Amino acid sequence: MKLNLESQPQLQQEMEGRTILIVDDESVIRDLCARALKGYRIIQAEDGEQALSILDHERVDVVLADVMMPRVNGLDLLKKVKEKTPNQVVVIMTGYADKDVILRALKADADDFISKPINLLQLKTTIDKVLEKKTLKEELLHLKRLDKLKSEFLGLVSHKLKTPITAISLFIQNLSRGFGDPNDPTYQQTLALILDESKYLGYLIKDLLFYSEVILREGPPELSPCNLRDITQSVAGDLHYSALNKGVALTSVFEDDFPEMALDRKRISFALRAVLENAIKFTPTGGTINLIGEVTNKAVRLIIQDTGQGIPADELPKVFEKFYQVDPDHTGQIRGFGLGLFYARQFINSHGGRLLLESTPDEGTVATIELPNS
Numbered sequence: 161m162k163l164n165l166e167s168q169p170q171l172q173q174e175m176e177g178r179t180i181l182i183v184d185d186e187s188v189i190r191d192l193c194a195r196a197l198k199g200y201r202i203i204q205a206e207d208g209e210q211a212l213s214i215l216d217h218e219r220v221d222v223v224l225a226d227v228m229m230p231r232v233n234g235l236d237l238l239k240k241v242k243e244k245t246p247n248q249v250v251v252i253m254t255g256y257a258d259k260d261v262i263l264r265a266l267k268a269d270a271d272d273f274i275s276k277p278i279n280l281l282q283l284k285t286t287i288d289k290v291l292e293k294k295t296l297k298e299e300l301l302h303l304k305r306l307d308k309l310k311s312e313f314l315g316l317v318s319h320k321l322k323t324p325i326t327a328i329s330l331f332i333q334n335l336s337r338g339f340g341d342p343n344d345p346t347y348q349q350t351l352a353l354i355l356d357e358s359k360y361l362g363y364l365i366k367d368l369l370f371y372s373e374v375i376l377r378e379g380p381p382e383l384s385p386c387n388l389r390d391i392t393q394s395v396a397g398d399l400h401y402s403a404l405n406k407g408v409a410l411t412s413v414f415e416d417d418f419p420e421m422a423l424d425r426k427r428i429s430f431a432l433r434a435v436l437e438n439a440i441k442f443t444p445t446g447g448t449i450n451l452i453g454e455v456t457n458k459a460v461r462l463i464i465q466d467t468g469q470g471i472p473a474d475e476l477p478k479v480f481e482k483f484y485q486v487d488p489d490h491t492g493q494i495r496g497f498g499l500g501l502f503y504a505r506q507f508i509n510s511h512g513g514r515l516l517l518e519s520t521p522d523e524g525t526v527a528t529i530e531l532p533n534s
Contacts, residue, residue: 208232381424389418407445414453427507434500443468
């Protein structure tokens with residue numbers, strides 16, 4: 161049976177996006193399988209050792225491996241692959257109806273079997289079936305991750321909102337009961353505290369809306385032609401008032417020849433904002449933040465230098481962890497959600513770039529965002 165793929169462009173596109181690694185010491189068998197699986201991207205290996213080398217640098221959807229091979233046989237290959245990548249799909253080809261072979265393969269978590277001599281229709285059907293199962297597993301895993309993220313995020317939001325809401329509520333209750341003298345300095349101090357908590361509550365709600373729009377949208381970057389300098393200047397402009405209000409000087413210097421790049425504007429804006437907000441938060445009044453843009457043949461760099469408190473060496477590796485927050489004053493009262501740098505690095509990495517931090521306590525921090533210039 162021949163599939164008319166030209167009349168099914170969507171199916172053709174889905175197949176071309178899948179990679180099958182065929183592992184067999186007989187080139188005739190490899191070529192036969194490759195012809196039967198026409199439409200998929202095919203990679204061939206003559207034994208398990210070569211297959212393992214390929215898997216180290218290639219993304220493969222299905223490994224189709226014979227059992228009897230020199231050096232690393234099919235069952236040993238199956239075990240090694242599953243140990244390293246448990247979700248990797250592996251289909252075993254065997255000319256033996258040996259129950260012991262099948263049992264050992266099942267124990268090693270083989271996804272399916274093909275008997276030799278190979279039935280080409282059965283081979284195509286089996287690969288289609290395991291790929292469909294792989295897609296369903298990936299979707300289920302995605303839903304579980306998203307559900308866990310939402311639960312963690314909602315728990316954090318509940319915890320962060322509780323303190324300002326409690327403080328404001330208690331103050332209003334006292335007012336309603338007639339407690340407090342407006343002319344008493346303590347009353348005025350409490351009022352100032354409540355106004356501060358109200359502002360913080362507004363800040364949390366604004367961040368909550370921003371995070372929910374960007375963070376809860378999983379999947380690959382949604383790329384479009386962008387100029388990184390324009391995005392950076394827009395984000396810096398939005399945060400200019402925050403810096404000015406704190407008495408921090410925010411300056412920027414960019415090279416003129418910033419190239420047009422394929423970027424996810426929302427995620428890159430999020431990453432920039434997270435880094436800049438941290439710089440503003442931890443830079444004291446009278447300090448400075450310098451934003452520098454550089455272009456080389458290989459990379460585009462944004463360098464954010466601040467004269468803030470800096471980060472202790474033992475805490476520097478932790479700042480990219482989810483929900484982790486630096487508490488330089490050891491008060492235990494940390495503002496924010498502790499998600500900015502975690503997702504900033506994740507979003508930069510998804511563009512093939514990297515986010516680096518260098519910091520010296522009491523001297524400041526240098527954050528470098530580097531994206532490939534291509």
